Amino acid sequence: MRSTRTHRRNTALAVAAVAALSLGLTACGGDDKGTRDEGAATHASAPAEAGASSGSGTGGSTTAGGDASAAPGKASGTSGSGGGSAGGSAGGGTGTGAKNAAAGGGKTPSCTFQDVRVTAAKADETPTEHIVLTAVNKSSRACRLDGYPLIAFGQIQTAKDIPAVAKSKPAAPVVLQPGAPAYANVRVVLGGVHEDNKVVDSFNVNLFTGTAPTEGSIVVKAPAGGIAVDEAAAKTGYWTQELRNGADEF
Incomplete structure (x- = not known):
């Protein structure tokens, strides 16, 4: 009876030790996987942030540079879509104004005492x-x-x-x-x-x-x-x- 109990106790201890070892390995593996995941996310987000920052800086630089240099640049005939549109609108306005001015200049003159x-x-x-x-x-x-x-x-x-x-x-x-x-x-x-x-x-x-x-x-x-x-x-x-x-x- 005693030996049977001792065997059972030893068996239970062995099972418990195996279980504890398994849990330790699982926990360790989970931490390792979590660390790798976090590192991957950080690594993935870093280029994204860099890209966003770069894009924002590039876009801001282009826009600012465009606006700052657009005065002479666009006025001199930048053919980009924005410049073209602005140039087109300005050109259209100028054309309309020119037509109106021409029409105004072409109106019948007032009669004078000589007429x-x-x-x-x-x-x-x-x-x-x-x-x-x-x-x-x-x-x-x-x-x-x-x-x-x-x-x-x-x-x-x-x-x-x-x-x-x-x-x-x-x-x-x-x-x-x-x-x-x-x-x-x-x-x-x-x-x-x-x-x-x-x-x-x-x-x-x-x-x-x-x-x-x-x-x-x-x-x-x-x-x-x-x-x-x-x-x-x-x-x-x-x-x-x-x-x-x-x-x-x-």
């Missing part, structure tokens, strides 16, 4: 309160008749400039081809002859370039018998292609 002949006629009414001015392009080129006739009934240096009626302003520019006319309705008095009226045989008309009066005036002969003018009541309409009911009645 038009202005005549005056009494309106068909009794008593006469209005006259109609007719401007004909006597030049060999088209011109644009801006604004309204700037009228002075009397000495041009001292006479009152007759104000314009805003509602008579046309929506589109008045462009006159050679020989073509434009018209302006002018009120010279209100309520017929008055003791304050003055009779004039001629008067001066200036033209505009845009919104600024141009140099040189046109002397317009009054209709036969002259016209009675009350400067306080006088108004002028804008130049229009034709006289319009309503807008040109004032």
Whole structure:
């Protein structure tokens, strides 16, 4: 019985020793494998980080260098996709601007006093309160008749400039081809002859370039018998292609 127990105990001790040795080897192997895995991961991540750092540095250097040197580089015609796009956009903008500038430069020039002949006629009414001015392009080129006739009934240096009626302003520019006319309705008095009226045989008309009066005036002969003018009541309409009911009645 004793020897059997001793054998069993020895056998149990041997098994336990083997198990302990196995566990030790397993633990040691696990640590070794873990160390190798960690080393592999560290080794793998190191190039990645280096690559990222290198890429970032290279990219940053390229970008910064590109931006810093792009001013002369891209302006001088870098043909990369970014430079091409920027150059294309700039070129497109410049082209559009050039076209607009060309179109602006190619617009019909304003009529000058040398381009038009202005005549005056009494309106068909009794008593006469209005006259109609007719401007004909006597030049060999088209011109644009801006604004309204700037009228002075009397000495041009001292006479009152007759104000314009805003509602008579046309929506589109008045462009006159050679020989073509434009018209302006002018009120010279209100309520017929008055003791304050003055009779004039001629008067001066200036033209505009845009919104600024141009140099040189046109002397317009009054209709036969002259016209009675009350400067306080006088108004002028804008130049229009034709006289319009309503807008040109004032």
